[in-house]
Amino acid sequence: NDSQVKIRGFRIELGEIEVALSQYPIISQTVVSVEEEGDNKQLVAYLILEKEKSLTIDELRAYLKKQLPEYMIPSSYVVMESFPLTPNGKVDRKALSASEHNRLKVSDNYIAPRSPIEEMLIGIWCNILQIEKIGVNDNFFELGGHSLLAIKAILQIQRCFDIELSVRNIFEFPTIASLSEKVLNSNNRVSKQATSIVKADRSKSLPLSFAQQRLWFLAQFEPNSSLYNTYRTILLRGTINIIALEKNINEIIKRHESLRTRFSTFLDQPVQIIEDDLYITLETIDLTHLSEMESRQKSVELITQSATKTFDLSRLPLIRVVLVLLSDESAVLLLSIHHIVSDGWSMNIFLEEMSCFYQSFIFGKPSSLKPLSIQYLDYALWQRDRLSGE
Known part of the structure; x- marks a missing residue:
């Protein structure tokens, strides 16, 4: 029976899964197949949705859990406009398996890694699950993981962390956020490992971290995409010292090598190139002559432009800062940085240091921030060393 398959010891009727999926309100057609990657077999559901409809894996899995046992729930879901057919008018399953289409998103609430541990865990998951983008609240098993991949x-x-964990832990803590807490609390070994990161030799070819490498490859396929821009809008109150603010931003760029880093290739592999100096001019847009309503509308337009303007990873800067003056006592700072050199965690550090440096420049006092002993590059090389030689 071609519709009956065996995966991880379970006999599964593909037709039963297709019936359950076809009963979901906005799915008009579905085909379920088994795809193999090495020794790993997984169920993949191909879907045709009703026009102008959308859904996420979270929604679909929540529905399927009420209809099917866990082992019959597909690992991946691919949305298509139509299915390829054989000359006989049947669905061409081989063509389906070879196709590249839109995979359903796990959720609309992507949250980037906020710490080195979370980034490290995401790197491991992305490599194992063959997924390009994972948020800290995404579920390992809803991403397509199963017991063998959990091992x-x-x-x-x-x-990587030199700690003892059991497979049960990934079932108990199936998200990056929860698992990172478990890793951090494992006999405090992880915090001790931070001291093992040493300053790397900058004279050699500098590879990317696993997270950077994924983003670099994505940028090669979609060079004009703004999907991986990280951005913040900061409302500033009071009199703004523009000169001090510009100095402030450039001091942070001077402090962090990643903000002076561009990307190239060496022997067909992506590499980091860190420039010794980079100074950016703070672009200032004055809207004080507009009415309050006009100013609000224009600022929203500028926020959208700043957030969606693309970066060229081979050229500096990969950071963009715009100051929009709303009145004599208020302004909005638009901060946009490519995700390859920043994430939610490092963006928070940027804002904290900006506040510290700004106060120092205003009052003419030296900064209380100590020089950084290691940079992101050092972490990237440490990460590769820890995960090499599987």
Whole structure:
């Protein structure tokens, strides 16, 4: 029976899964197949949705859990406009397996890694699950993970952090956010490992971290995409010292190598190139002559432009800062940085340091921030060393 398959010891009727999926309100047609990657077999559901409809994996899995046992729930979901057909008018399953289409998103609430541990864990998961983008609240099993992949993940996590974990832990803590807490609290070994990161030799070819490498490859396929821009809008109150603010931003750029980093290739591999100096001019847009309503509308337009303007990873800067003056006592700072050199965690550090440096420049006092002993590059090389030699 071609519709009956065996995966991880379970006999599964593909037709039963297709019936359950076809009963979901906005799915008009569906085909479920088995795809293999090495020794790993997984169920993939191909879907045709009703026009102008959309859904997420979270929604679909919540529905399927009420209809099917866990082992019959597909790992991946691909949305298509139509299915390829054979000359006989049947669905061409081989063409389906070879196709590249829009995979459903896990959720609309992507949250980037906020700490080195979360970034490390995401790097491991992305590598094992073959997924390009994972948020800290995404569920390992809803991303397509299963017990065999969980074993592989735990082995890599144990080697990376030099801690003891069991496969049960990934079932108990199935998100990056929860698992990172478990890793951090594992006999405090992880915090001790931070001291093992040493300053790397800058004279050699400088590879990317795993997270950077994924983003670099994505940028090669979609060079004009703003999807991986990280941005913040900061409302500033009081009199703004524009000169001090510009100095402030450039002091942070001077402090962090990643903000002076561009990307190239060496022997067909992506590499980091860190420039010694980079000074950016703070672009200032004055809207004080407009009415309050006009100013609000224009500022929203500028926020959208700043957030969606693309970066060229081979050229500096990969940071863009715009100051929009709303009145004599208020302004909005638009901060946009490519995700390859910044994430939600480092963006918070940027804002904290900006506040510290600004106060120092205003009052003419030296900064209380100590020089950084290591940079992101050092972490990237440490990460590669920890995860090499699987």
